[in-house]
Amino acid sequence: MANLVEATTQQQFEDFLAKAGKCLTVVHFQAAWAPQCGQMNEVMAELAKEHAHTTFVKLEAEAVPEVSEKYEISSVPTFLFFKSGEKVDHLDGAHAPELTKKVQRLAVSEGPGGAAEGSGADLNQRLKKLINAAPCMLFMKGSPQEPRCGFSRQIVALLKEHNIQFSSFDILSDEEVRQGLKTYSNWPTYPQLYVNGELVGGLDIVKELAESGELENTCPKAVTLEHRLKTIINQSPVMLFMKGNKEAAKCGFSRQILELLNGTGVDYDTFDILQDEEVRQGLKTYSNWPTYPQLYVKGELVGGLDIVKELKESGELVSVLKGES
Template identity: 80%
Template sequence: MKLVDGAHAPELTKKVQRHSSAAVPMGMGVAAKEDLNERLKKLVNAAPCMLFMKGSPQEPRCGFSRQIVELFKQHSIQYSSFDILSDEEVRQGLKTFFNWPTYPQVYVNGELVGGLDIVKELAESGELENTCPKTITLENRLKSLINKNNVMLFMKGNKEMAKCGFSRQILEMLNSTGVEYDTFDILQDEEVRQGLKTFSNWPTYPQLYVKGELIGGHDIVKVFHQSFYI
């Protein structure tokens, strides 16, 4: 076997290791930090009230998180949550970014309110409901939705893509009249889908509302549409 001249093993190893370690470009660390900060800003603004906790409201994974969930439940606070145990980058980043070292943490409109002790004080003083948004009842939510526009169509799919034949036909009828209307995709919200059936005593979809009043479904709209052109 012929050896390659000039190959000094220890020196060669050092060179390979030195060149195989990718140098981090200047500024990359700063960019990564900025990216994390932007992510944190988006997370704390993901809902009007955001709770960063260990676990989930259904399964809190520490006593403090469990207590704050219970307080929110008692005071009918509407909130979304983020499990900091699922993302170490967020867990550590929030401590530094908002200068609050412990969890849970509560944010309202992107601003830090504080942890369990602060929430307890707000609850005891009666200020919690004024600080955090209250849960909207399903009935009030449905009323708000059907009055979102003068003409509201609750359908399967949306204006761009109907997901059933009746919804497609009712879209065509509305479009032919030139009436301005808005739609709600009941396939995206099971609570609304089931709740509206009871609220308006109309078991099928699509459903058309004008100024908050139920007109009816496909067959009713079809009759109106035909009479419109007679």
């Protein structure tokens, strides 16, 4: 694809930055010997399909040392983000959800020639998705681990004290969301707490709910990781935990198992473990199975790609998926 390229010299790298202008350029400093770099290239390829105005550059870190030294690249994979030739952000390591999040945030405002891609309607759709990303959603300054203002620190402490499960969004990381949500919710300050897509309010209201004993009834209580894993595993009679989803596998093993399952005609659902680090790590322990993909039928682990291949070769795959054996 035209916006997924490789730079093999410093001049090529600089040309790609110049050509992109004000639009976002994402540079992956990689190494052929590192398997995680190959996995992240697959993630980049999917992002390149979604973000046509963003340039994604692969660069062999050791082959172009002058660029690696200039930007102090000490490990692979490392991602640098550029606009107008200037570095605006970076990401160390193979973190697909974080890469996706940064690209979505940085690519929102620029189209060809610097024209804005988004519109008010697009922003409202984005805000709706964020608000409904979890049953209990907190828009705050910073993160629950590192709140960046006193009000955010207090509301996080209240939610934790009352054992309430919540997800959060750092409004300092996205000015469009920060300003847009004030108008969308008609609430001028932060933090803002939403439950099931509806605004509850800010710190004062959460304090009142806590003092009146209503906070636990207003917000969903925390569930254990084990309970959460069981719930996801049993979402569908046939459940596949993989890298990516049915439409876009993000590793070769996941792609192969999708082909095998699609060939059976049996319905199944998928869960993208790249989007949830808690599930990704927790399921390995829960199932005592260290790798992905993992296939479950009626809540029971069948196994990974090798076992599904064996079942296919023996003619048992369809009956296992139907829970008949």
